[in-house]
Amino acid sequence: MAITDVPAFAHLTEADIDNLAFELDTIRQDIEDSRGERDSRYIRRTIAAQRALEVAGRLMLAAGSKRSAWWAGTVTLGVSKIIENMEIGHNVMHGQWDWMNDPEIHSSTWEWDMGGASKHWRFTHNFMHHKYTNILGMDDDVGYGTLRVTRDQRWKPFNLGNILYNTILAIGFEWGVGLQHLELGKISKGRDDRAATMKRVKEFGVKAGHQVAKDYIAYPALTSLSPRASFMSTLKANAVANVIRNVWSNAVIFCGHFPDGAEKFTKTDMVGESKGQWYLRQMLGSANFENGPALRFMSGNLCYQIEHHLYPDLPSNRLHEISLRVKDVCDKYDLPYTTGSFLVQYGKTWRTIAKLSLPDRYLRDTADDAPETRSERMFTDLEPGFAAIDPATGRRRGLNTAIATVRQWRRDRRAAKQAAGSDDLAA
Numbered sequence: 001m002a003i004t005d006v007p008a009f010a011h012l013t014e015a016d017i018d019n020l021a022f023e024l025d026t027i028r029q030d031i032e033d034s035r036g037e038r039d040s041r042y043i044r045r046t047i048a049a050q051r052a053l054e055v056a057g058r059l060m061l062a063a064g065s066k067r068s069a070w071w072a073g074t075v076t077l078g079v080s081k082i083i084e085n086m087e088i089g090h091n092v093m094h095g096q097w098d099w100m101n102d103p104e105i106h107s108s109t110w111e112w113d114m115g116g117a118s119k120h121w122r123f124t125h126n127f128m129h130h131k132y133t134n135i136l137g138m139d140d141d142v143g144y145g146t147l148r149v150t151r152d153q154r155w156k157p158f159n160l161g162n163i164l165y166n167t168i169l170a171i172g173f174e175w176g177v178g179l180q181h182l183e184l185g186k187i188s189k190g191r192d193d194r195a196a197t198m199k200r201v202k203e204f205g206v207k208a209g210h211q212v213a214k215d216y217i218a219y220p221a222l223t224s225l226s227p228r229a230s231f232m233s234t235l236k237a238n239a240v241a242n243v244i245r246n247v248w249s250n251a252v253i254f255c256g257h258f259p260d261g262a263e264k265f266t267k268t269d270m271v272g273e274s275k276g277q278w279y280l281r282q283m284l285g286s287a288n289f290e291n292g293p294a295l296r297f298m299s300g301n302l303c304y305q306i307e308h309h310l311y312p313d314l315p316s317n318r319l320h321e322i323s324l325r326v327k328d329v330c331d332k333y334d335l336p337y338t339t340g341s342f343l344v345q346y347g348k349t350w351r352t353i354a355k356l357s358l359p360d361r362y363l364r365d366t367a368d369d370a371p372e373t374r375s376e377r378m379f380t381d382l383e384p385g386f387a388a389i390d391p392a393t394g395r396r397r398g399l400n401t402a403i404a405t406v407r408q409w410r411r412d413r414r415a416a417k418q419a420a421g422s423d424d425l426a427a
Contacts, residue, residue, distance in 0.1 A: 002152045002264040009376040011387035011398045021276030027325050031314050040100050042317045053080035061234050062226040074237040078244030084113050086300025095313040116178025117207040124181045130312050134285035135265045148356040150264045151373045155359045162357035173246035251346050255289050256305030259348035260371035261338035262287045282309035288339040334398025
């Protein structure tokens, strides 16, 4: 099941974890000390480019109703919304640019182009998700209250719709994010603070109302003043652009949290958690995907989800250089640096969602040794003192080596079983 002892799972001593914290703190300090004009220029240029794209998209939609012009305007608008959501809104509201002391680019004042209120997101995401990352019962992002993404979530017949629910969530992701802070599950069970709930519902209603009015009334009405466009053509374009943004955001975020190797944890593991253990949990609970400059930018640099979880308030444009140093730290302590191509990582998330729609009795791997649900119990057969210097290589043996060893044993057992079966048939 989920990890209950992070140091034991990672095969690290208390001294190792303290040293790990010191090295990661050093990386943070180096980046904070070097923040300056090039970083502020980056975010200001990004905001200017995004706004120019939005204007261009809306002008294209007003310029003509031909299919080519409509698609050009719709896709341009969709790209604009992705940039505003991923590289600007998400990162500004994390406080990554608060050091600039610019009241227009500050976590406390930014309101993004999404159905949910920024105020709500800053609590559910910045606080609950980033502090309690992947802790079952604490982090609502583990399945978003709907999806079964680990065997620690007891299977119910409702989970048979896992694939359908994720499809709906991807298409309407902005509304899923917006509704998350309302805690609909608690409301349905009567376990909420009704006064606080009504306040949140009102705040959500105001923001959602503004968003709907802007996208589906104001802009279509404005565009319809052009003789070459219509109210309905722009309304449809805005809807499709929002879906483009929603599906892309869902894919990027899921690639960072639900592929194989993004571990889950129990509440008991956070008791007395040191800074080094918190760092370690962020590294084990997150995953990256491989990228180039374009994919890096369009993902809001969340292709570096590991680095983002280590340093959520450092500028996103610095995560690439940070990743090179974090990789070295992982290599030093023989820790996994979970990454892969975008399509592979996204495919793995869908495979997990599909697989866990079924009861556990239909799944082959054990609950402590499955790609999507591992724990320290998968290492019970390793000899005491395994996490030491390997006499054959001279390198320390840690989590990477432990996982590889257990996997090899499993392959060897399967091969032996198959060979025995072949011998029986031959006899």
